Amino acid sequence: MKLQTVGNLGGCILSEVNMTKKLEKGSAWDKADTNGDNIITDAELDAQLAREERKLRMENNDKKEDQQRYMVWFSMVTVTGLIVAVLIPGLIPVERLDHIGPILSTFLISNMGVIGSFIAMSAWSKTKETK
Numbered sequence: 431m432k433l434q435t436v437g438n439l440g441g442c443i444l445s446e447v448n449m450t451k452k453l454e455k456g457s458a459w460d461k462a463d464t465n466g467d468n469i470i471t472d473a474e475l476d477a478q479l480a481r482e483e484r485k486l487r488m489e490n491n492d493k494k495e496d497q498q499r500y501m502v503w504f505s506m507v508t509v510t511g512l513i514v515a516v517l518i519p520g521l522i523p524v525e526r527l528d529h530i531g532p533i534l535s536t537f538l539i540s541n542m543g544v545i546g547s548f549i550a551m552s553a554w555s556k557t558k559e560t561k
C-alpha cells in the first residue's frame with residue numbers, strides 16, 4: 431500500500447491510497463499474465479485456474495489409467511499362472527483339486543471379467559475420443 435499526495439487544499443493534504451498488489455519474484459501466478467501487460471485480470475486468473483485444474487485432472491486420469499493397467503496385468507499373470515499350475519501334472523494333488531476347483535473357476539471367471547471389461551472400456555473410450 432502506497433500513499434501518494436495528489437493535492438494540497440488549504441493546508442489539508444489530499445492523498446490517494448494506491449492499492450496495487452505485486453506478485454512475489456518467481457510466483458506461480460506470474461504465467462497467468464498471458465498478454466504480458468503486467469496486469470493479471472480476473473479473466474486471466476480464471477483462465478489460469480482452469481488450466482491448472484485441467485492439468486490436475488489429466489495427471490489424475492493418467493495415474494488412474496496406470497493403476498487400471500497394473501490391475502489388468504496382475505489379473506492376466508495370475509490367470510495364466512493358475513492355468514499353467516493346474517496343467518502341470520503332479521503340481522497340485524488330485525484330491526485337492528476337488529476343493530480348489532470351485533474357487534479356481536470363480537477366480538478365473540472374475541479375472542477374465544476384469545480383463546474383458548478393461549478391454550471393452552478402453553475400446554469404448556477410444557471411440558469416444560475420436561468423435
Ligand SMILES: [Ca+2]
Nearest residue numbers: 463465467469
Ligand atoms: Ca495481463
